[in-house]
Amino acid sequence: METAVLKCPKCGFEQELEIPESSCLQFFKCENCGELISAPNGECCVICAFSNKKCGHPVK
Numbered sequence: 001m002e003t004a005v006l007k008c009p010k011c012g013f014e015q016e017l018e019i020p021e022s023s024c025l026q027f028f029k030c031e032n033c034g035e036l037i038s039a040p041n042g043e044c045c046v047i048c049a050f051s052n053k054k055c056g057h058p059v060k
Contacts, residue, residue: 004051010035019047024057 001018006028008015013032017025024045027038043049044057 004047004053006051
């Protein structure tokens with residue numbers, strides 16, 4: 001499975017997550033500060049919004 005490096009918009013911590021193949025990841029919890037991060041309006045998912053990659057799924 002492919003991975004992406006997500007950067008927390010609150011504290012700047014970077015963590016590696018697997019990119020789901022069949023669904024969009026709408027939330028992630030920062031391993032550093034504990035903040036629950038959600039995808040902003042207009043973005044498919046947190047991977048598209050806060051990582052070095054795009055997930056490949058269409059925007060809903």
